[in-house]
Amino acid sequence: MRIDAIILREVHLPLVRPFETSFGVTRERRILLAEVQSEGLTGWGECTAGEHPYFSAESTDSAWAAIVHELGPMLAADPPEHGGDCPRIFKLVRGNRMAKAALENAIWDIEAQREGVPLAQLLGGVQETIPCGVSLGIQSSIPELLAIIEKELAAGYQRIKLKCKPGWDVEVFERVRHRWPGITLSCDANSAYRLRDADHLVTFDAFDLLMIEQPLWHDDFYYHSMLQKRLETPICLDESIRNRRDALAAIEMESCKIINIKLGRVGGFSEAIAVHNAAQERGVPVWCGGMLESGIGRSHNIALSSLENFTLPGDVSASARYWAEDIIEPEVTVSSAGEITIPDTPGRGYEVRADLIERLTVRKEKIRALELVG
Numbered sequence: 001m002r003i004d005a006i007i008l009r010e011v012h013l014p015l016v017r018p019f020e021t022s023f024g025v026t027r028e029r030r031i032l033l034a035e036v037q038s039e040g041l042t043g044w045g046e047c048t049a050g051e052h053p054y055f056s057a058e059s060t061d062s063a064w065a066a067i068v069h070e071l072g073p074m075l076a077a078d079p080p081e082h083g084g085d086c087p088r089i090f091k092l093v094r095g096n097r098m099a100k101a102a103l104e105n106a107i108w109d110i111e112a113q114r115e116g117v118p119l120a121q122l123l124g125g126v127q128e129t130i131p132c133g134v135s136l137g138i139q140s141s142i143p144e145l146l147a148i149i150e151k152e153l154a155a156g157y158q159r160i161k162l163k164c165k166p167g168w169d170v171e172v173f174e175r176v177r178h179r180w181p182g183i184t185l186s187c188d189a190n191s192a193y194r195l196r197d198a199d200h201l202v203t204f205d206a207f208d209l210l211m212i213e214q215p216l217w218h219d220d221f222y223y224h225s226m227l228q229k230r231l232e233t234p235i236c237l238d239e240s241i242r243n244r245r246d247a248l249a250a251i252e253m254e255s256c257k258i259i260n261i262k263l264g265r266v267g268g269f270s271e272a273i274a275v276h277n278a279a280q281e282r283g284v285p286v287w288c289g290g291m292l293e294s295g296i297g298r299s300h301n302i303a304l305s306s307l308e309n310f311t312l313p314g315d316v317s318a319s320a321r322y323w324a325e326d327i328i329e330p331e332v333t334v335s336s337a338g339e340i341t342i343p344d345t346p347g348r349g350y351e352v353r354a355d356l357i358e359r360l361t362v363r364k365e366k367i368r369a370l371e372l373v374g
């Protein structure tokens with residue numbers, strides 16, 4: 001496909017409520033959107049890098065630079081035929097996976113439109129609906145958290161994930177389990193613990209958690225495998241899994257029993273499918289993680305979640321939980337059974353609200369292919 005233009009935008013979207021993790025509070029997202037124009041079609045990609053390089057080494061600003069100076073020119077100079085060609089095109093650039101994913105996912109989006117098939121089908125998806133969970137940030141008090149859980153359960157969500165850290169863990173789990181003994185509950189530490197906390201982490205086994213997500217270092221496999229030997233509760237790795245090789249290493253070392261797949265973290269649809277397949281072949285279930293995406297990234301998460309081995313509820317939930325107004329139409333909704341229906345129309349299945357995006361844009365760079373090639 002000929003690349004006619006790549007338009008990079010930074011949009012600012014305030015969250016309807018702040019989101020607190022073990023590494024800080026997010027009130028407003030600074031989201032990079034990549035619009036790729038090709039032969040009359042427009043594909044969209046979202047960069048899931050955070051405002052600060054805390055979750056991973058990438059940030060909104062580092063991804064902007066990587067796309068403008070390196071990845072955009074590479075794509076224009078070596079136009080892909082398929083989304084799956086992108087990893088080869090970007091091969092010289094190390095890391096910068098969230099920046100790469102923004103472009104690669106836009107190419108898959110175009111390819112689905114060109115072929116006239118739903119994006120989910122192009123990716124090899126087989127499920128018509130996907131089970132949904134919610135990720136709940138650290139709150140200022142336990143009663144506040146309980147009130148939020150009550151609301152999310154009433155809305156139908158199938159799994160509640162609690163962000164945790166030292167000081168916001170066992171007491172919280174105790175109170176939640178006391179009130180709701182039977183719900184599917186998990187926790188996510190975002191690397192807030194160390195091996196010296198192992199005795200403490202073993203006490204989490206009392207709460208029948210579906211999983212403990214990324215308790216230790218963001219880049220670790222070995223110590224997670226040591227910890228997993230001591231835990232009944234399955235460990236799920238998020239931050240540590242950057243690609244298929246990491247997934248294989250983690251599975252072979254028994255560092256985890258479940259894998260969270262995030263499109264940005266692994267560099268786009270190609271690697272996400274590879275991680276999915278590697279896990280499936282070894283009997284390890286996966287689920288789709290979230291990065292407080294706008295509707296564009298969310299629509300891609302939904303399509304990805306249609307693959308067969310996405311058997312556990314993902315952090316893929318309704319637009320209204322994040323945004324007063326989402327940048328896609330219709331916005332993402334979740335049924336009272338806690339499910340999202342995979343769109344069956346060509347492409348990503350949601351229209352992009354170009355006028356709203358234009359209003360939210362604080363920075364924009366339009367690069368025509370000829371200029372990109374130089």
Ligand code: OSB
Pocket residue numbers: 055134135188190238289290291292293315316
């Ligand atoms: O670790 O899963 C995570 C949000 C930002 C950074 C990291 C994570 C998260 C979430 C939110 O848990 C998931 C969502 O988008 O609802």
Ligand code: MG
Pocket residue numbers: 188190213214238239260289
């Ligand atoms: Mg996580």
